[in-house]
Amino acid sequence: MSDHVCKACGSTDLDLFYKVDRIPVHSCLMVDSRAEALAFPKGDLELGFCNACGFIQNVKFDPKPQNYSPAYEETQAFSPRFIRFLEEICDDQIRKFGLKPGKTALEIGCGKGEFLVTLCERSGASGIGIDPGYRPERTVSEAADRLQFIQDFYGPKYRHLQADHVSCRHTLEHIHEVRTFMELVRESIGDRPHVDVFFELPDAERVLTEPAFWDIYYEHCSYFTYGSLARLFRRTGFDVTNLWKAYDDQYLMLEAKPVDGPTEPHLALEDDLAKTRAQVAQFKAVIGPELQRLRDQFLRWQSEGRTVALWGSGSKAVSLITTLKIAEQVAAVVDINPHKHGKFLAGCGNEILSPQALTEIRPDVVVAVNPIYLNEIGQDLAKLGLEPELTAL
Ligand SMILES: [Zn+2]
DSSP states (O other): OOSOOOTTTOOOOEEEEEEEEEEESOSSBOBSSHHHHHTOOEEEEEEEEETTTOOEEETTOOSTTOOOOTTBOOOOTTSHHHHHHHHHHHHHHHHHHTOOTTOEEEEESOTTSHHHHHHHHHHOOEEEEEOTTOOGGGOOOTTGGGEEEEOSOOOGGGTTOOOSEEEEESOGGGOSSHHHHHHHHHHHHOSOTTOEEEEEEEBHHHHHHTTOGGGOOTTOOEEBOHHHHHHHHHHTTEEEEEEEEETTTTEEEEEEEEOSSOOOOOOGGGOOHHHHHHHHHHHHHHHHHHHHHHHHHHHHHHHTTOOEEEEOOSHHHHHHHHHHTOGGGOOEEEOSOGGGTTOBOTTTOOBEEOGGGHHHHOOSEEEESSGGGHHHHHHHHHHTTOOOEEEEO
């Protein structure tokens, strides 16, 4: 028992199981100088597992310093692998839910709008996207006249926005008051039972079992498995109709329909509370030695005089560097997103460079922050005429 309350179900039966102090409150905000990066605001993280519903939250999370502005650079849309994935999920949603001209799709937390634009281009539907970090100049599309973007946080003032399809991708994990948020989504759909709801977010089961600690960072205050996500939806007036994983099982996908009140579980995948509890216990047992092992690896490369570059500068890179405290052991951080070049990693101080810069740095080891891009990275390195040892976390 603790004095913390589960934001998904209200229980106080929480087990605290992982702690990282003084980590940057953002890992995707663009920072212009090393000094600014090092002085970046920091917060503490301590994960609590709810024994009643399986939801995992950062009990130390303080929503106040969160500031998602257009300088927030979360997009992965420069990777061909990611674009293919985006097109696949759009086509899947269009086929299942009959999106076509005359229908409207609403995306809550649309980021730079890549999903909504693709969805509307490929279906002929109209779209409304809401996100404080939206950048109008990034939307170049034949569907532009059917698209409306609102640069703001989703909230009660947008409950009048009606749509046939409501999506929310990679947003719920940033929400602290998850139950209040889902109640708002349900309320805004109102008495329109035909509306189709689609959510996509990181899967906590993979984070626990790998253990993928680099996917745990301050901005992600909420972590879900199949069961805890479905329980939240059922509690807030949805019937969960489909659950699956995608993108090499990194993402959790959910489809739901609005109903009048709470619903009972009926999907086999939802029944995971005991399994999640065991996975949390296992994570707690192995994470200390695992962090030590990885830190030792970077220290060994350094003592052998080998130059190490990280490929990928997103939240995973920031979490890896700040959790292991290896900013000095990483000579270069590269990214294929040109909007990031010349900027610095928040909380770490490492500069983000173009892959081209590796021809001068000539790294001995390149660490792929996300193994899903290993093939792409290998091909890019070959094009640059480089043959470093390429490894993933
Ligand atoms: Zn709970």
